[in-house]
Amino acid sequence: MNTMTQWNPLRDLEEMQDRVLRTFGRGLGRRIPEGQQPLTMSEWAPSVDIVEDDHEYLIKAELPEVNKEDVKVTVDNDVVTIKGERKFEKEEKNKKYHRIERSYGSFERSFAIPDDAAADKVTADFKEGLLEVHLGKCEEKRSPHIEVAVL
The missing domain is CATH 2.60.40.790 (Immunoglobulin-like)
Structure with missing residues (x-):
């Protein structure tokens, strides 16, 4: 039995974004899957x-x-x-942030x-x-x- 799925023109772009995030880490942000966005x-x-x-x-x-x-x-x-x-x-005078x-x-x-x-x-x-x-x-x-x- 064949099932039909709705075509999403942005799916390829979302998959590419996921690959970039996996490659460079989640520090670049997290994509929220379609239907779960606030x-x-x-x-x-x-x-x-x-x-x-x-x-x-x-x-x-x-x-x-x-x-x-x-x-x-x-x-x-x-x-x-x-x-x-x-x-x-609050920043303190004697503290230096190396990474945030x-x-x-x-x-x-x-x-x-x-x-x-x-x-x-x-x-x-x-x-x-x-x-x-x-x-x-x-x-x-x-x-x-x-x-x-x-x-």
Whole structure:
């Protein structure tokens, strides 16, 4: 049986970029695969895992050296957004930096809420550099399609 796949004109370019990143190391940046990009890109993007069980969805974001006060989680129009900032260390007179590879500055990651997630059942915990956003599930799935009678 033949399967059809949608042609992506940028696929060759993405594969070439992956080869360059493998050759020269990840210091040049990390390409985010198609379909996994945040809605907005920023200076750096923390790594995220999204896990589902019978009761909830869990978003785990690695935020080392980010202060709890510098993290904001919002839900708007069925999108969860995590924003924050990792601040650069203050330079000290007797220190010379020979290499700086860690990223600093603001970040923003956004994720669409699944149909069976309850936007009003969202909690977040932050400790030891790990943010956990808990999205409770609805009893019934939200309908992605609603028929409206025309009067």
